[in-house]
Amino acid sequence: MKISVEHAPLEENEVILRCSNLDQEMLWVLSILRSGLQKLCAWDERREVTLLSPSEVVYCESVDDHTFLYTSAAVYQTALSLAELEGRYGSLGLFRTGKSSIVNLHRVRALKSQPGGRIEVTLETEERLVVSRHYAPLLRERLGL
Secondary structure, X not given: OOOOOOOXXXXXXXXXXXXXXXXXXXXXXXXXXXXXXXXXXXXXXXOOEEEEOHHHEEEEEEEOOEEEEEEOOOEEEEOOOHHHHHHHHHHHOEEEEEOOEEEEHHHEEEEEEOHHHOEEEEEOOOOEEEEOOOOHHHHHHHHOO
């Protein structure tokens, strides 16, 4: 892939992608560009609203009909369900690991096979999550393993 940067007097920054076909590499570039534009509305324990970039989220968890977002610095709550998070931000790396959790694939440090076809994921925060046997084949496929 050739990358060029031009400096020009413009009213607004502009990114143009030129490609012969929209392959995986170009889709990945698009998802990176879009991730900077999308924000997640969340609040902390003091009910202060924060707008998070999906890339800040390390993992998400659903507990008693509440959805929590874990970043490297804090824990937030959101009104979105795990299904909504997965649908909106799946292309940005949020991946369902089980019935009650989602992991940001860009924040995964290591993977370890577990008995029964499950996978243990170690995150950059040193937390560990288990990918259920239902989602493990999808994770292998998504990572090209």
